[in-house]
Amino acid sequence: MIDIMQKITQGEGDMNDIERLVDLGKTVKSGSVCGLGTTATNPILSSICYFRDEWEAHAVEKKCPALVCKPLINFYILSGKCAGCGICTRACPVEAISGGKRLFVFWKMTNRRL
Numbered sequence: 001m002i003d004i005m006q007k008i009t010q011g012e013g014d015m016n017d018i019e020r021l022v023d024l025g026k027t028v029k030s031g032s033v034c035g036l037g038t039t040a041t042n043p044i045l046s047s048i049c050y051f052r053d054e055w056e057a058h059a060v061e062k063k064c065p066a067l068v069c070k071p072l073i074n075f076y077i078l079s080g081k082c083a084g085c086g087i088c089t090r091a092c093p094v095e096a097i098s099g100g101k102r103l104f105v106f107w108k109m110t111n112r113r114l
Contacts, residue, residue: 001025001044008055009069011062018055022048 004021007013025041025048032038048055057063064072077097089097 001028001041005044008058009064010071011058011069013059015056015059018048018052018059 001021001024004013004017004024008017021044025045028041029038029045032040054065057065058069058072062072063074067073
């Protein structure tokens, strides 16, 4: 289940992975003979139940609404607000900005693992 969740949070999942998590969670819950097994999947199943729109945003739109999953965060320049000074290039901790004076380009963070 962890592997499937990581796949989804890295933008490599799809709707089938969400359904697979639900199926696996229910199977582990019903097939377990101890208290730990019957409750271990509750956080995943509950989050899918109550925050399904966020799971679907990860799987379908490849976006993280909470801006927590770094591989799914996209940066871009607001051209009307950019003075072309280059301060952002020097300040960017992940070197996501390239270019020269007044020619700055962000590349999508989905192309780079942080």
